[in-house]
Amino acid sequence: MRPFFHPAIESVQPEAILHALSDPNRAAIFANIMREGGIKTCSAVSALGDRVIPKSSLSNHFKVLREAGLIRSERHGVEMRNHPRWTEVEVRFPGLLAAIISAYAADSQASGE
Amino acid sequence: MRPFFHPAIESVQPEAILHALSDPNRAAIFANIMREGGIKTCSAVSALGDRVIPKSSLSNHFKVLREAGLIRSERHGVEMRNHPRWTEVEVRFPGLLAAIISAYAADSQASGE
DNA sequence: TCCATAGTTCGGATATTACGAACTATGGAA
DNA sequence: TTCCATAGTTCGTAATATCCGAACTATGGA
Numbered sequence: 001m002r003p004f005f006h007p008a009i010e011s012v013q014p015e016a017i018l019h020a021l022s023d024p025n026r027a028a029i030f031a032n033i034m035r036e037g038g039i040k041t042c043s044a045v046s047a048l049g050d051r052v053i054p055k056s057s058l059s060n061h062f063k064v065l066r067e068a069g070l071i072r073s074e075r076h077g078v079e080m081r082n083h084p085r086w087t088e089v090e091v092r093f094p095g096l097l098a099a100i101i102s103a104y105a106a107d108s109q110a111s112g113e
Numbered sequence: 114m115r116p117f118f119h120p121a122i123e124s125v126q127p128e129a130i131l132h133a134l135s136d137p138n139r140a141a142i143f144a145n146i147m148r149e150g151g152i153k154t155c156s157a158v159s160a161l162g163d164r165v166i167p168k169s170s171l172s173n174h175f176k177v178l179r180e181a182g183l184i185r186s187e188r189h190g191v192e193m194r195n196h197p198r199w200t201e202v203e204v205r206f207p208g209l210l211a212a213i214i215s216a217y218a219a220d221s222q223a224s225g226e
Numbered sequence: 227t228c229c230a231t232a233g234t235t236c237g238g239a240t241a242t243t244a245c246g247a248a249c250t251a252t253g254g255a256a
Numbered sequence: 257t258t259c260c261a262t263a264g265t266t267c268g269t270a271a272t273a274t275c276c277g278a279a280c281t282a283t284g285g286a
Contacts, residue, residue, distance in 0.1 A: 014216040022131035099212040
């Protein structure tokens with residue numbers, strides 16, 4: 001288990017962010033991490049909505065979010081805590097994350113949530 | 114050559130938009146279409162920056178943008194004209210497209226344009 | 227009718243993604 | 257200490273998507 005790679009904020013690419021959040025599962029995970037009191041550990045999300053996500057897929061989703069520069073993961077004892085890198089990303093790409101998250105919210109609102 | 118499919122604006126999904134624009138080539142094409150006096154036909158973009166994009170790939174890029182609900186394509190004589198569906202998308206997902214396009218602009222700005 | 231232009235479709239090589247099974251790391255209990 | 261439970265990663269492979277050259281289709285002139 002090699003240590004995690006977290007890109008420096010200057011080398012975070014818009015395409016990586018869009019790609020990471022173009023998967024609805026990942027977007028939901030990230031939106032949850034962004035919320036105050038949101039998911040911090042991986043296992044806390046093992047079922048998202050009504051869909052069960054296998055551990056290995058989940059692990060990969062967190063990796064994609066991490067390598068896109070969206071979250072920072074650090075081990076605390078036996079578990080992993082994931083924090084959003086919102087303020088950093090906001091400085092580099094103002095308004096981007098908020099627009100994406102509210103787009104998903106608007107969509108789930110519209111489609112009979 | 115079956116007629117093009119353009120999704121109704123209500124059925125445009127955020128994930129499709131993010132996926133379409135998570136490819137830098139497509140994002141550049143779309144940004145150009147968005148600009149007043151931007152690219153209208155497909156062949157007008159055959160070289161983007163210094164990279165040559167094959168016709169078939171280009172055709173596919175336009176298809177992805179179209180099916181994501183980002184552009185509307187219609188034939189005019191021998192060529193295809195592509196218009197952005199900006200105002201429609203803006204109503205459904207306010208601020209999304211502007212944030213994405215300016216994120217790419219900020220990035221190319223920063224990385225020695 | 228024939229040709230040039232503009233773009234699409236097909237097909238196969240290549241790259242990504244998904245997920246079960248096996249593994250690693252940490253903390254606590256016996 | 258040893259053993260177990262928890263939390264998560266890595267590996268391998270099957271399914272899926274993407275890229276791009278070659279062949280095709282559609283339209284408007286000469």
